[in-house]
Amino acid sequence: MDLSSNGFSGNLPASLFENFQAMKIIDENVRDPWYVGDQYGIFYDSVMTITTKGLDLEFARVLTTNIIINLSRNRFEGYIPSIIGDLAALRTLNLSHNRLEGCIPASLHQLSVLESLDLSFNRIGGGIPQQLAFLTSLEVLNLSHNHLVGCIPKGKQFDTFEKSSYQGNDGLRGFPLSKDCGGDDGVPQAITPVELDEEEEEEDSPMISWQAVLMGYGCGFVSVLSIIYIMLSTQTPAWFSRMVDEWEYKIVTRMQKHKKRY
Known part of the structure; x- marks a missing residue:
């Protein structure tokens, strides 16, 4: 679903994500990739440009594994619905360049196959949930230009992200930023x-x-x-x-x- 670069406003409706039943299922039996339309014996030749992992990629045929939500560059407000965490098969989530606020839902750690997460250029506050460190498939993370504070999670994929993923958040500390977070586990040490x-x-x-x-x-x-x-x-x-x-x-x-x- 790509509704990017429009004039949509208001809160993100939770009911919208509740209806994405196909995005809630990871088919463990599928080993080889196949394209949309193959199951009907029809050649699907609609060319699409998909923004994923920070790149604009052109697809002549669409893989069924391209499970993507792109609502970037609109005027959406309010909180990020925690129900997005139920979309277990989601691989790319792009909500950047909106007016979203509140916190990053900890439920996003349930997106076990998520490869790209872009929440940049919003008004999101609070800390980065420590549970997101369990997203072992995450290749691209962009949380820049928000109001995030606290310690950046450590371990696994979070040890591979660069400073650009967090720039514009003056309250963040920890690797790879210059502000030390304290303890070796990424949790601030108590001050005596x-x-x-x-x-x-x-x-x-x-x-x-x-x-x-x-x-x-x-x-x-x-x-x-x-x-x-x-x-x-x-x-x-x-x-x-x-x-x-x-x-x-x-x-x-x-x-x-x-x-x-x-």
Whole structure:
């Protein structure tokens, strides 16, 4: 079904995809490819140009395995119907250059023979479902120019896609982008309170340098010596001594943090 480059608008109707019964069946018995019309003994010679895997290919005869939905370059809005995941025999899905929003349905991982997925130039948000890493037949992926965030799934086909598949999504992290995602499994690592405190300190003083650090510690050390002298000479009460101990602890803790950082 190719309805690309038209003026269709409104939401994608879920009922439309419910009626594609032939796209829900993968015939395991078919080994050799055959063309539309062969089963009726009729030569089917209608030339078609099909956009798949990022290419415009011209077919003099149409293979029955060319199970494709192309609704690109329209004005469709709303969400991507999750029922598309029921079209198990689908090999190419192109919904690019529309106004679709919401999230990528996790149900798309059921498209076990999907070879090309193009959702580029929409307004899709959220993360890329980790389940899509199980699409082992996926050769071409284009999710560029959306509002996607989070970590890119790792493993299998996702290790083969280039940066162009994700460009225009500033919130995405992980391979092959320059922003690191954290853990080896593609899941962000938890931030410990110490690391969080260090990040906050870096944000508050981005121009921090070794000179400033040494000056701060030097002033702190002199202050401690002065306080100790006052205590010895004036017999300061115990509560003041406890306060000095707390100051000393904070100074030592900050020194350890900066030592770890540099």
